[in-house]
Amino acid sequence: MKMTKDFKENLITYGIVIVAFIIVEIMTATGSISSLMKGLLVPLCVYVILAISLNLTVGILGELSLGHAGFMCVGAFTGAFFSRCMENVITVAPVRFTLAILIGAVCAGLIGLLIGMPVLRLKGDYLAIVTLAFGEIIKNVINVIYVGKDANGIHISMKDAASMSMESDGDLIINGAQGITGTPKDSNFIVGTILILITLFIVLNLIKSRDGRAIMSIRDNLIAAESVGIRITRYKLMAFSISAALAGVAGVLYAHNLNSLMATPKNFGYNMSITILVFVVLGGIGNIRGSIISAVILTLLPELLRGMNDYRMLIYSIVLIVIMLFNWSPKLVNLRKKYSLKGLFGGKVKEVK
Secondary structure: OOOOHHHHHHHHHHHHHHHHHHHHHHHHHOOOOOHHHHHOHHHHHHHHHHHHHHHHHHHHHOOOOOOHHHHHHHHHHHHHHHHHHHOOOOOOHHHHHHHHHHHHHHHHHHHHHHHHHHHOOOOHHHHHHHHHHHHHHHHHHHOOOEEEEEOOEEEEEOOOOHHHOOOOOOEEEEEHHHOEEOOOOOOOHHHHHHHHHHHHHHHHHHHHOHHHHHHHHHHHOHHHHHHOOOOHHHHHHHHHHHHHHHHHHHHHHHHOOOOEEOOOHHHHOHHHHHHHHHHHHHHOOOOHHHHHHHHHHHHHHHHHOOOOOOOHHHHHHHHHHHHHHHHHOHHHHHHHHHOOHHHHOOOOOOOOO
């Protein structure tokens, strides 16, 4: 059975992830990785999933979203809340964690669907501003919610913990700005790698499907797509909600790697959304493999430069500029193509002007 070009490209992408996982596991087993780098493995998986999922909205759908951290926040808190409530009921950790991932993905996807209905009617800068506002609203709403559980059921308040009138033996699960504490630490590098492969499978198969071609036609020319009968709203909502659901999965993975989860600006604010967008832009808009590589490089780089504390951010900024030029400068793109394997062996290379 002859493999198509797309299938080969997908296999290469899966292979890169699997080979990287094997190399890291070997280095861990031989003690070649420091404890600091071990602590970055799960966040690394989280950022890769976020970059892939945002590329579905920015690169494939062609819409600029600055509220991706908001969907991550929804997934993180719903997944962590479920795990805290079910910790003594579902004692098998893999089963509980799998259900938490599904719940986080569904909740984030539904929020994405509800937000997308009015928001996706906007375009360009207006869409970016509204999605940015959504991310900030989600973070601030979670910071004022208090949820506890006792023999009488679940109590919710938006004032303070005392106003819930829980029994003395009740369990305060979400404590306003202090977030959730005591979430089971079910995340690890193996689970993170599996979730990356699942995310890749969903996104890559969607891109090459009939629905994916319809989504890309909307990106390329909305009027032409509508004129041939493509349902614009339906496909926009599909891409946006799937992207949100995958961000929710990343949020669940992130939440189960921490003892304490708080909706701070650092974790789920504007800067987090911009960081994810930087991964997508530097890796190449619409380039899934590039998003993975840029997320890995830009996550590890600050830690690798920690020994050069005075110049760390300067070098980091220079690397960002160099990568941007390498990916988007027409002269460098043509030079890269010329000295690629295809160019060196006489293949026809299309120049970029």
